[in-house]
Amino acid sequence: MHRIISTFTSSNPIRNAFFSSIRNPSPSFLCGSSWLGARIKGSRSFSGESSGRESLEYDVVIVGAGPAGLSAAIRLKQLCQERSVDLSVCVLEKGSEVGAHIISGNVFEPRALDELIPNWKSEGAPIEVPVSSDKFLLLTKGQALPLPSPFNNKGNYVISLSQVVRWLACKAEEIGVEIYPGFAASEIIYDNNQKVVGVGTNDMGVAKDGSKRETFQPGVELKGRVTLLAEGCRGSLSEKIIRDHKLRDKGQGQHQTYALGIKEVWEIEEVKHKPGSVLHTVGWPLDSKTYGGSFLYHMKDRQIALGLVVALDYHNPYLSPFDEFQKLKDHPSIKPLLEGGTVLEYGARTLNEGGFQSIPFPVFPGGAIIGCSAGYVNVPKIKGTHTAMKSGMLAAEAAFRVLAEGDPMETYWDSLKKSWVWEELHKARNYRPAFKFGLLPGLAFSALERYIFRGRVPLTLKHGKPDHEATEVASLHEPIQYPKPDGIVSFDVPTSLYRSNTNHEHDQPVHLRLKDPAIPELVNLPLYAGPESRYCPARVYEYVADEHNAPKLQINVQNCLHCKACDIKDPRQNIEWTVPEGGGGPGYTAM
Known part of the structure; x- marks a missing residue:
């Protein structure tokens, strides 16, 4: 125990977090008995820097404890076990605990998880509700018209992604990955040759006026021989790397386009609950020029996930995605399900919709971008977790070759283009840009793509204007009068x-x-x-x-x-x- 105290007692914020975790253990702290040993064994060194910040050195530093980051960490440690190589792996997470910032209206395709942890069912993964039905509706203000479902969710599961990543964190810590929740990576650290050598966390305890409060703790530098950025959609460090290294131009060349997803988790009456039931809609309450749709998934324990996704290339500046979501819940096909129920959680997050055309070259000097930071969402499937996980696994394999065999990190890009992720996104590439022509033309084109051409149309459509440029001046539109919430479903x-x-x-x-x-x-x-x-x-x-x-x-x-x-x-x-x-x-x- 003397070694533990001497190693971790100082003003370093991550070391202080260690003691805080012991006093107030988070779910990831309770994952396994290896947590303490991992944090001692994996750290290569603590050292003071001329900047006044302390430095922790690892072989691989991963920013973001989401599906991509944790899959990369697990795959790295699996390779270490297979090859009898000892590499230290650290995952930094800005949320107060793993899963705190994870939100997704998730019908989960287990393809990547089958590869990463084949026995996940017997390992207690919180993936328990298989899809039992799959409906697709075109909504008008008062009606719901059934359409053929394009999603094919057979073999998929309705899940809470925040709970799944907590489980993945447990699996990662069991094999020696170090996870530090509650610390935000705020800057990229370069060496003299402009190679990325890690990240720095922001100082804590700084007041609005810039002064240091009594609780001030300086940030820390986490240095890695390889740095993987898995921050999720529109990650701040990832975006800076993409801009500075012109990675989008080196990739597929087109700008990224986004949507805003707004979601609630409800607990509904038992008689209305149908575990595994999946519903997607398009149309109302959005206008015909605004791409988007809703989802309603029945989870376990009388819970449902309800959400609305609104593409951020909408034109009308008076549009309010939040209020559109409240309108949705008043539709006669949805409101009766919610009445008598209780809202448990509310949240929102943007998601990538650029798909194949918007994939950047994901490698930079010293590391790579993985998961939704790069943008691997399959828009017609409305799924990105399985592709994010696979990208993390491929990057981990490339990073292992960099460290163990001296190969270049660019093998990640080569592997990605040979993987099922690339094939899947290429087949789906024309679905999202087709809707820039409107709802009905988009539905018609996507139906032809899916049922006739099966992704083999010999052309690749381009996206419209970047989302911010798509916003039109207010003089071209009338203000939207949204109804007042009723306090029952809205x-x-x-x-x-x-x-x-x-x-x-x-x-x-x-x-x-x-x-x-x-x-x-x-x-x-x-x-x-x-x-x-x-x-x-x-x-x-x-x-x-x-x-x-x-x-x-x-x-x-x-x-x-x-x-x-x-x-x-x-x-x-x-x-x-x-x-x-x-x-x-x-x-x-x-x-």
């Missing part, structure tokens, strides 16, 4: 936000930064009617009267769900989303 933002368990230290620097503070009042409000007050599903942005009774943008950072919609949709790309203090944000348990 709710206001504060009520919903409470159910997300989101929390941020109040006295900390604002993590939502305006590149030009004047643009909201000079451009966004007069030209676009202040769209940030509507596209944000957490009322982070609202216009209030200043001391001269003039409208001024107020940023309620404590409300932030980390969805990244503002970073994507702002018409002038004036909002920059940066990581707040580690451990802040939503606290999902069933998403």
Whole structure:
């Protein structure tokens, strides 16, 4: 025990987190008895840096404990066991615990998990509800018209992804992976040759004015011989790497396009619950020019996942995805199911919809981008977990070859193009861009693609304008009058936000930064009617009267769900989303 104390007692925030975890163990701490030993054995060294920050050195540093990051970590350790090689692997997670920031309306395809952990069923994975029925509806305001289901969910499962990643974290820690939840990677660390050699976490205990509070703890540098970025959709470090190294131009060449998913988990009456039932809809409440749709999945324990996905290339600046979701719940095909039920959780997150055309070259000097940070979502399937996991596994295999055999990291790109991920996304490449012509033409084209051509059309459609450029000026549209929530099936933002368990230290620097503070009042409000007050599903942005009774943008950072919609949709790309203090944000348990 003397070794433990001497190794971990200092002002280093990660070491302090170690003691905090012992006092207040998180689910990942309780995963297995190997947790303590892993943190001692895996760390190569602690060293002080001239910057004043301490440095922890690993063979591989992974940013993000989602499906891709954890799959990469597990695969690396599996290869170590197979080849009798000892490599240290660290996973950094900005959520307060593993799974706290994971949200997905998930019908899970187990293909990648079958490869990674073949005996997952006997290992207690929280994947227990097979799809029992699969319906697809075209909604009008008062009707629901059945359409042939394009999804083919036979063999898939209805899951909570936040619970699945907690289980994956347990599997990772059992084989020696170190996981540090509650610490946000805020910067890339380069060596003198501009090679990435790790990441730095932000300082904790810094006040809004930049002064150090009594709780101040300096950030720490986590250095790796290979760094894998698995931050999820629109990851801040990943986006910087993509821009700085022009990785999109080196990949498939087209810009990424996104959607905002808004989701609630309900507990409904037993008589209405049908475990494994899957429903998808298109059409109402969205207009015919706005791509999107809803999902309703019956999980276990009388729980259902209900959500609306709205493509962020919508034109009307008056559109509010949150209020569209509230309207959806009043539809006669959905409202009766919810009546008598209770909302358990609320959340929101953006997702990649660019698909094959938008895949960047995922390798940079010193590492690679994996999972939804690169964008491997199969849009017609509405699935990205299995492809994210597989990309993490392929990157892990490439990283292992880099460290054990001296191969270049570019073998990840080669392996990706030979994998079923590439084949799957190539076949699905024309589905999403077809909808830029409208709902009915998009449905017609996608039906031809699926049932006639089966992904073999000899052309690749291009995406429309980037999402922020698609926003039209307010003068071209009429304001949308949304009904007031009834408090039974529809709710206001504060009520919903409470159910997300989101929390941020109040006295900390604002993590939502305006590149030009004047643009909201000079451009966004007069030209676009202040769209940030509507596209944000957490009322982070609202216009209030200043001391001269003039409208001024107020940023309620404590409300932030980390969805990244503002970073994507702002018409002038004036909002920059940066990581707040580690451990802040939503606290999902069933998403």
